[in-house]
Amino acid sequence: MANKRDLKKDINYVLGDIIEEVYIWEENNPEKDRKAGEVxxxxxxxxxxxxxxxxxxxxxxxxxxxxxxxxxxLEATAKSLAEKVNSL
Structure with a gap:
């Protein structure tokens, strides 16, 4: 069962980091539209x-x-989301 627990942690960390990057981008670019980040x-x-x-x-x-x-x-989704964050 450790494999399931580790996988859940990985999902949480990876997607949480992507969300955090969007928030950082929004803080550093207050003049830009936030709708893309919200999506x-x-x-x-x-x-x-x-x-x-x-x-x-x-x-x-x-x-x-x-x-x-x-x-x-998860890797494919994270890569796709990271590319979207980088294109903001």
């Missing part, structure tokens, strides 16, 4: 909820393969 934050929160639901799914037969897929999806 990224909303997407990160939605992704967080989706990932947590997937991790908590107890109907999975092969948990190691399931968790590996979630980690890969």
């Amino acid at each position: 990224i934050i909303d997407e990160a929160i939605t992704s967080f909820d989706t990932f947590m639901a997937r991790v908590s799914d107890r109907t999975v037969e092969n948990s190691s393969k399931h968790f590996k897929t979630i980690r890969e999806d």
Whole structure:
């Protein structure tokens, strides 16, 4: 079960860091429109909820393969969100 706990922590840290970066960008650029940042934050929160639901799914037969897929999806989502933050 440590694998599940670690995965939940990774999801929390990665998506939390992205949200924090948006807030930092908003603080450093008060004159710019914040709507783009809000969209990224909303997407990160939605992704967080989706990932947590997937991790908590107890109907999975092969948990190691399931968790590996979630980690890969988390990496892709984080990369996509980071690119959006960098383009602000």
